[in-house]
Amino acid sequence: MTRRDYYEILGISRSATPEEIKKTYRQLALKYHPDRNPGDKEAEAHFKEAAEAYEVLRDPNKKRIYDQYGHEGLHGAGFEGFNNFDDIFSSFSDIFGEMFGFSPGRRSGRRRPSKGADLRYDATITLEDAAAGTELDLDIPRTETCEGCTGTGAEPGSSPERCSACGGKGQVYRSQGFFTISTTCPQCRGTGQYISNPCTTCKGSGKIVREKRLKVKIPPGVDTGATMRLTGEGEAGELGGPPGDLYVLIQVRPHDTFVRQGDNLYVEIPISFVQAALGTTIKVPSLNGEVDLEIKPGTQPNQVYTIKDQGIKHLRGGGKGALTVGIRVQIPTKLTREQEQLLRSFAETVKDTVKGSGKQKRNFFKGF
Ligand SMILES: [Zn+2]
Numbered sequence: 222m223t224r225r226d227y228y229e230i231l232g233i234s235r236s237a238t239p240e241e242i243k244k245t246y247r248q249l250a251l252k253y254h255p256d257r258n259p260g261d262k263e264a265e266a267h268f269k270e271a272a273e274a275y276e277v278l279r280d281p282n283k284k285r286i287y288d289q290y291g292h293e294g295l296h297g298a299g300f301e302g303f304n305n306f307d308d309i310f311s312s313f314s315d316i317f318g319e320m321f322g323f324s325p326g327r328r329s330g331r332r333r334p335s336k337g338a339d340l341r342y343d344a345t346i347t348l349e350d351a352a353a354g355t356e357l358d359l360d361i362p363r364t365e366t367c368e369g370c371t372g373t374g375a376e377p378g379s380s381p382e383r384c385s386a387c388g389g390k391g392q393v394y395r396s397q398g399f400f401t402i403s404t405t406c407p408q409c410r411g412t413g414q415y416i417s418n419p420c421t422t423c424k425g426s427g428k429i430v431r432e433k434r435l436k437v438k439i440p441p442g443v444d445t446g447a448t449m450r451l452t453g454e455g456e457a458g459e460l461g462g463p464p465g466d467l468y469v470l471i472q473v474r475p476h477d478t479f480v481r482q483g484d485n486l487y488v489e490i491p492i493s494f495v496q497a498a499l500g501t502t503i504k505v506p507s508l509n510g511e512v513d514l515e516i517k518p519g520t521q522p523n524q525v526y527t528i529k530d531q532g533i534k535h536l537r538g539g540g541k542g543a544l545t546v547g548i549r550v551q552i553p554t555k556l557t558r559e560q561e562q563l564l565r566s567f568a569e570t571v572k573d574t575v576k577g578s579g580k581q582k583r584n585f586f587k588g589f
């Protein structure tokens with residue numbers, strides 16, 4: 222399917238100002254509005270096309286993408302246009318609300334059931350829990366549908382009545398020349414209902430705030446930034462709509478011993494220069510207790526040893542990361558007389574010049 226250029230659809234130039242874009246769209250929307258062209262498929266297509274063009278050109282970000290990369294670019298950025306009239310009306314409610322009003326039979330302005338708000342919870346866990354997986358008990362304060370009135374807001378045994386001011390439509394209409402202007406009914410605030418006997422539990426709101434304890438399974442291998450979505454555990458919906466979702470954002474606390482590097486763990490271990498030179502076996506901490514590590518003779522400062530499978534489990538797929546051990550070679554700052562003698566003897570064997578050996582001077586004059 223070839224798509225027409227958005228500027229061409231609206232009949233404007235590429236340099237049109239936001240005001241011109243809005244004005245042009247308003248005119249087209251008025252011309253092709255489904256209420257004025259009932260059953261006209263062609264008008265319907267024009268109406269949708271114009272809405273899509275306006276949706277893009279009124280948004281500086283989308284407009285930039287379109288100007289630079291065209292339809293393809295928008296598609297790549299995830300822009301999909303509109304599925305139906307309701308999407309269009311709700312997206313441009315500013316324009317339609319001001320300009321047209323709607324024929325009540327077709328588009329009732331009454332508030333409809335809508336999904337509740339999503340909630341976000343930040344959970345901080347230890348590195349140990351991130352590695353092994355865990356189950357969190359979260360106490361989430363959230364609004365729930367009132368059980369006393371099942372969300373209607375009316376005391377059990379009574380029911381909400383139709384609002385007398387708007388006749389239950391939620392909107393009041395006023396004619397002004399060609400247009401009908403609609404506004405939210407001030408008496409029922411758009412619900413179309415009037416509650417003369419409010420529910421005592423929720424005071425007529427239909428909702429109560431309650432702390433709910435939820436168990437959240439944290440899989441092994443999670444890292445900071447991971448998000449768990451608990452469908453339907455957010456705030457209660459409006460007028461019987463479905464509840465929102467709860468998003469749990471994971472933060473892994475820094476560890477005293479280990480530094481996490483992806484699924485690998487890094488730990489630094491000090492050994493003496495003698496151990497480095499002669500080799501030894503040391504105990505290295507891991508998340509599963511201490512493990513033995515063989516230090517080879519001639520190990521250098523900052524040399525890194527890798528112990529396989531002692532890191533963090535890969536979140537996807539099997540296997541684990543490694544434990545990498547950075548070796549810090551320590552030089553003694555104090556020596557006993559005996560140790561000093563031994564080291565001087567050692568220095569002789571490798572012909573090293575050391576302080577106080579007298580050799581330093583000899584070597585210096587040798588050069589002349
Ligand atoms: Zn209630």
Ligand SMILES: [Zn+2]
Nearest residue numbers: 384387406409
């Ligand atoms: Zn009303």
